[in-house]
Amino acid sequence: MNQPTGEKRIGKKLAAVLLWLVFWQLGSMAFGRSFVLPSPVFTCKALLQLMAQPLFWRSCGITLLRVAAGLALASLLGFLGAWAAAISSWMREILSVPASVIKSVPVMSVILIALLCLSGSIVPTFVCFLMCFPVMYTNILQGFDSVPAEYRELAQVYRISDAKYFGRIMVPASMGYIRAGLLLSCGLAWKSTVAAEVLSSPRVSMGYHLLSAKMYLDGPSLFAWTVGIVLLSMLFEKAVRLALRRW
Amino acid sequence: MRGDIVLEGVSKTYEGKPVLRDLSLRFEEGKVTAIMGPSGLGKTTLLKILLGLESCEGSVTGMEGRRPAVVFQESRLLPWLSLKQNLELVCGPGKDREIADALALMELTDAADKKPAELSGGMQRRGALARAIAYGGDILVLDEPFTGLDEDLKERIAGKLSRQWRESGQTVLFVTHDSTEAKAYADTIVKLNEGGSL
Secondary structure (H helix, E strand, C coil), X not given: CCCCCHHHHHHHHHHHHHXXXXXXXXXXXHHCCCCCCCCHHHHHHHHHHHHCCHHHHHHHXXXXXXXXXXXXXXXXXXXXXXXXXXXXXXXXXXXXXXXXXXXXXXXXXXXXXXHHHCCCCCHHHHHHHXXXXXXXXXXXXXXXXXXXXXXXXXXXXXXXXXXXXXXXXXXXXXXXXXXXXXXXXXXXXXXXXXXXXXXXXXXXXXXXXXXXXXXXXCHHHHHHHHXXXXXXXXXXXXXXXXXXXXX | CCCCEEEEEEEEEECCEEEEEEEEEEECCCCEEEEECCCXXXXXXXXXXXXXXXXXXXXXXXXXXXXXXXXXXXXXXXXCCCHHHHHHHHHCCCCHHHHHHHHHHCCCHHHCCCCHHHCCHHHHHHHHHHHHHHHCCCEEEEECCCCCCXXXXXXXXXXXXXXXXXXXXXXXXXXXXXXXXXHHHCCEEEECCHHHCC
């Protein structure tokens, strides 16, 4: 099958978005109650109104910072953990327990437990870190494990130091896995951070405004904040993708 | 001068199948030795044993403390580094002259900044040879070093290398299928038979 050209691809994407907007409009008309399912036009209007307020941008900025901090911490500790696990079978066993346990614990349990132990404003960043850590750790470790034995032999015969082998061979050879882990974690980071913000309700956060809109049965605002989160999350992922292109 | 490399009663078995059987050999210091034999008879395994990459029964002496420069059966150039960076990785700092000379010898000066994926199979092979030359080990271990080079180029490159080996008195072990190549460039030819015997 022929690959569509750039213009055709964008055209197809726009057509798909339009189709779903039409479904959304039809659904909204069928419900007939704007606070349950507001129309795309209503939502757009509400979003534009929100965007005129400085609080909207402050909330977006703070949530974005929380996501970035949680993801950065998960990436850093995931990387260090995977490195330790790659060189020590003991560390591999020790870290495999939290990695697999956290993977199966529901996000809501993590948030509620975190709320018991930590102050409200730290909870979203902590939850984001905890949800992303196993993904980053597992992916990076898989990357390290899949470095071809031929490269190890090359390093051995040419007496390449361990530090050089790690930095110049092992990490670049694992970049595919590290990249996949980061992109997987991007979506997860947004979902878990906003969920934690909803439950911990720090005053300046996107999650808090989502909860407020729900409490006041303000459907258009609820949808507008949701659209804002989705757009910001997509932009964030694009930025990460762009940054990863350098490697 | 280092001593000869001596193998005594070397045997190697993979999953119950003997690859090398009670092999005793001497590789003379300062000489070029070609190791010949049909595919699958343990030539690469023999090189790996010499390099300490494979364990074996029997003894290998004369490799202790040596700095081998190796061309593996596959080129093993790291795809994320340019050709020059591949050479720099093994050579370490302050070896710009050696790297430039090795690339020039292998007629790859213009390709120094290219990534391996941008090079043909033959160029990658020469790149692997350049890496071994620039490294400047005291023994060269080459596994089918001229595979993928067209006849003219092979003759030219092998000729240059052969002259360099004679001048430097370097110990060279190379695996080949080609008896003409072995006769042209080696002082000694070792033929492996079924079961890795001589």
